[in-house]
Amino acid sequence: MVRLIDENGLRIDGRRPDQLRPIKMEAGVLEKSDGSAYIEVGGTRIYAAVFGPREVHPKHLELPDRAVLNCRYHMASFSVDERKPLGMTRREIELSKVLREALETVVFLEEFPRMMIDVFVEVVQADGGTRTAGITAASLALADAGIPMADMVAATAVGKVDGVIVLDINEAEDKYGQADMPVAMAPRLGSIVLLQLNGMMTTEEIEKGLDMAGNAIKHIQQLQIEALRRRYHIEAGGEEV
Amino acid sequence: MSYTAIGERGYAAKITRNRIYELLREGRRIDGREPLEYRRITVKTGVVEKADGSAIVSLGSTKILTGVKVEVGSPYPDRPNEGVFTVNAELLPLASKSFEAGPPDERAVELSRVVDRCLRESHAIDLESLAIVKGEKVYMIYIDCYVLDYDGNYFDTSVLSAVAALMSGSLPKYRVADGKVEKVEGERIPIPLKTIPVSVTIGLIKDMLLVDPIPIEENVVDTSIIAGYTSDSVVAALQKNTPGFMPVDLLKKALEIGKLKSQELRGKLLESLGHALEKQ
Amino acid sequence: MIYFKEAELVVPGQLLSDNGRRSGPGTYTMNGKVYAAQAGIAKAVEGVVRVIPVSGRYRPERGDKVLGIVSDIKPNVVEVDLGGDIKAVLRMSERESPPLKLTLGDVIQAEVKSAGLRGIFLDLEGLQKVKAGILVNVNPAKVPRLIGRKGSMIQMLKRETGCDFWVGRNGLVVVSGRSPASEFAAIAAINLIEREAHKQGLTERVTQLIKTLLEGG
Numbered sequence: 001m002v003r004l005i006d007e008n009g010l011r012i013d014g015r016r017p018d019q020l021r022p023i024k025m026e027a028g029v030l031e032k033s034d035g036s037a038y039i040e041v042g043g044t045r046i047y048a049a050v051f052g053p054r055e056v057h058p059k060h061l062e063l064p065d066r067a068v069l070n071c072r073y074h075m076a077s078f079s080v081d082e083r084k085p086l087g088m089t090r091r092e093i094e095l096s097k098v099l100r101e102a103l104e105t106v107v108f109l110e111e112f113p114r115m116m117i118d119v120f121v122e123v124v125q126a127d128g129g130t131r132t133a134g135i136t137a138a139s140l141a142l143a144d145a146g147i148p149m150a151d152m153v154a155a156t157a158v159g160k161v162d163g164v165i166v167l168d169i170n171e172a173e174d175k176y177g178q179a180d181m182p183v184a185m186a187p188r189l190g191s192i193v194l195l196q197l198n199g200m201m202t203t204e205e206i207e208k209g210l211d212m213a214g215n216a217i218k219h220i221q222q223l224q225i226e227a228l229r230r231r232y233h234i235e236a237g238g239e240e241v
Numbered sequence: 242m243s244y245t246a247i248g249e250r251g252y253a254a255k256i257t258r259n260r261i262y263e264l265l266r267e268g269r270r271i272d273g274r275e276p277l278e279y280r281r282i283t284v285k286t287g288v289v290e291k292a293d294g295s296a297i298v299s300l301g302s303t304k305i306l307t308g309v310k311v312e313v314g315s316p317y318p319d320r321p322n323e324g325v326f327t328v329n330a331e332l333l334p335l336a337s338k339s340f341e342a343g344p345p346d347e348r349a350v351e352l353s354r355v356v357d358r359c360l361r362e363s364h365a366i367d368l369e370s371l372a373i374v375k376g377e378k379v380y381m382i383y384i385d386c387y388v389l390d391y392d393g394n395y396f397d398t399s400v401l402s403a404v405a406a407l408m409s410g411s412l413p414k415y416r417v418a419d420g421k422v423e424k425v426e427g428e429r430i431p432i433p434l435k436t437i438p439v440s441v442t443i444g445l446i447k448d449m450l451l452v453d454p455i456p457i458e459e460n461v462v463d464t465s466i467i468a469g470y471t472s473d474s475v476v477a478a479l480q481k482n483t484p485g486f487m488p489v490d491l492l493k494k495a496l497e498i499g500k501l502k503s504q505e506l507r508g509k510l511l512e513s514l515g516h517a518l519e520k521q
Numbered sequence: 522m523i524y525f526k527e528a529e530l531v532v533p534g535q536l537l538s539d540n541g542r543r544s545g546p547g548t549y550t551m552n553g554k555v556y557a558a559q560a561g562i563a564k565a566v567e568g569v570v571r572v573i574p575v576s577g578r579y580r581p582e583r584g585d586k587v588l589g590i591v592s593d594i595k596p597n598v599v600e601v602d603l604g605g606d607i608k609a610v611l612r613m614s615e616r617e618s619p620p621l622k623l624t625l626g627d628v629i630q631a632e633v634k635s636a637g638l639r640g641i642f643l644d645l646e647g648l649q650k651v652k653a654g655i656l657v658n659v660n661p662a663k664v665p666r667l668i669g670r671k672g673s674m675i676q677m678l679k680r681e682t683g684c685d686f687w688v689g690r691n692g693l694v695v696v697s698g699r700s701p702a703s704e705f706a707a708i709a710a711i712n713l714i715e716r717e718a719h720k721q722g723l724t725e726r727v728t729q730l731i732k733t734l735l736e737g738g
Contacts, residue, residue: 052578086329108549122333122389232719242659256651257655260655
């Protein structure tokens, strides 16, 4: 059995249980989309891009009272240890759906009847937490695209390894740990927009995990905001429009 | 900001079309370049550690990520002493509003095959040295190109990206012990390359030739040709990829231009690659 | 009470004011408070809080001057592509004929007559054809900056480069000058304005760029 927590209570990558991996974010990295973002969380690397609002294709999918939001979560073949076959796997299809539903919750779709907004999440390297890093990048790309939203969604995963509740689980902890619980929140609204659990946790452990995730998500949202500020060169006393 | 003509061929803005011709007659392009001038090349390698080789190559705003994955498998029965490689290219929908999610369309398949042709027909990868046990176990190299940002000329950019990923990559080392193939941990060997193939895309507008077209130029060219060259300036692959007449004399001229441009491009690739490898 | 600073980038979800009855575009209200819905610069004008977005697609409004490309011609209807995947129409009654002879691929300038769920309609009055130039696409959110306060930026561009400009609120812009060098300088300037729309000292940097480009040959 792999030991995931050492005698000092530290994790296999040396982190404390409540510590995030290093995170890097950048907005506006792809020129041909309406909004884009790049994120690194530990070894996880993801691009996200947004197109729209644009006319719906095919036409019969349009909705009379709001926009259609499409989301595709996809992994590059070389993003994982064993080369992933081309095309969409069942896992990618499921994650595309839960990501879309999380984003749909905050986007003001009713402002764009008969239009669609496309969100593309491309995992270039997977090192644990790709859906949560993916949704963080997607939300940053939506803000970069000027899409109206109630809040900027940010996400991380908590887990249980060797009986300890830990934040932002990495690939080894995901593989050999007892539980993995990805959480996405609209932090300013204090609400969860994506939640999954693989593995066993008591309700007390879930509560503790959600508190831990909630604090981390506020920090991650701060990083999103800083990335947007860098992107738009906003300085105090800037010129008026 | 981008140069635009919007729309499809049918209604591409006439003023853009006209201005492209007028400028070309004065030896200029609509984005300020000269007819035979490539956009800036940048190379970043080692961008995906889980791959056995990886690179992001940009040509202007066009950005293509290639990853190389290596496995061990059986050779093809008709080539028992050679390793195997395959090329796949995808036009990711995040790269352009003209790319759609879903299985590769004919453009993506054409791109995969043209990149494959440039690598295969130039004998770039030394397949014979990829046999681990002749007739039984060989290296299998998967080269996957993903277009991340599309601002024209995905052919040349993909070839550059694939070559950069191969040159910056390596193979895990295997040894044969007691008739079994086992990995030698911690040891890696370079991917054996015999030549550095480079492709040059040349567009024809009336009687004028230009290289490295951006999308609005791709929309108005009468036809275009992609030529792959080896390090010895031998042509190893050709693809005419836009409907329209290509006069024989202009094709000859295009191939001469391609020869010079391929040398220039290869030089720039090697220079950027050198810098990238230092950083990796 | 106002919770944002002047010229600060506000982001979706940020609390802007606790007077929920005074909220403008780019914001939303919840529990009597005003929050930002888009990334942008917040402003309180006569007590109404709004966000001027830093990016986003064009949303047509009546009276906007737009540029477009004639993309289809049907009996009594000319379809115009405004870029950003939206199309508008010029509609004529049975007896009317178009004030200009239009063909596929023509670039036109027109005013938005109405925009709503039934489509975007352009005004036949004031319709103009743009005869020559380089057509570029800028982020529609940056168009007000490109025009400048009371047209100051675009006037400066005209003066410094000697080019003519057609600026569509939808982000399509045509630059037409006497020499390629002047057009390229104008386009480089537009590029800089788009990239650094919210940075201080923009006008001076743009002037400097044009001077360098035109004098440096």
